[in-house]
Structure formats: structure tokens, C-alpha cells
Amino acid sequence: MRTPSTGREIFLEAEPNTVYRDRETGEELEVLGKVLPLAPSKSKLPWAVENLRFCPWCDQLAQKDLNDCPTCGRRMAPAS
Known part of the structure; x- marks a missing residue:
């Protein structure tokens, strides 16, 4: 406010x-x-810049420890 x-x-x-x-x-x-609550996630990482990556399919943010994109559901490549 x-x-x-x-x-x-x-x-x-x-x-x-x-x-x-x-x-x-x-x-x-x-x-x-x-401030809206985040949707439930299988990730154990906090939602912070250093823990996020972009899905190559839908270009939305996802935590680095997820295998599947929470937005489009497609498999992402291993995080580096």
C-alpha cells in the first residue's frame, strides 16, 4: 500500500x-x-531467481529441480 x-x-x-x-x-x-499464493509444486526449492529456469517449450518459469514443466507438462532437459 x-x-x-x-x-x-x-x-x-x-x-x-x-x-x-x-x-x-x-x-x-x-x-x-x-501477493498471491503459488500453486502446489513438486519442487522442494524456494521460488527464487537462482532456482528458476525457462521451459524450452512454453517459455514459462519452472524450478530447476523439476523434470516436467508445471505450465505445459512437457519434459524439460536436465538442468545444468
Whole structure:
């Protein structure tokens, strides 16, 4: 969430239909985005840049320890 006048941002777990205000200015905070849960995965690696690779078939990201792409289901080459 962001305070429009100052640009100050905070990250918090928000409740639906609740108005949040900046503690310093009293302005209503605007929502910038949502954090969505990831789909279940067979991978044991955290979803981080150093653990991802692109599927050669659909060009979507997948964890390096997966054999099959979670998006298109096709077999990927061994990770190097």
C-alpha cells in the first residue's frame, strides 16, 4: 500500500473492505498490488531467481529441480 502524497509504501496483510490510513498523514492508503499464493509444486526449492529456469517449450518459469514443466507438462532437459 502507498500513501499518495508522500509515496511511502508499506507491506501488510490487509482485510477486505477495510480502509487503512497512513499513521503520519492520516491519508487513505492506496492498494498497489496483491501477493498471491503459488500453486502446489513438486519442487522442494524456494521460488527464487537462482532456482528458476525457462521451459524450452512454453517459455514459462519452472524450478530447476523439476523434470516436467508445471505450465505445459512437457519434459524439460536436465538442468545444468
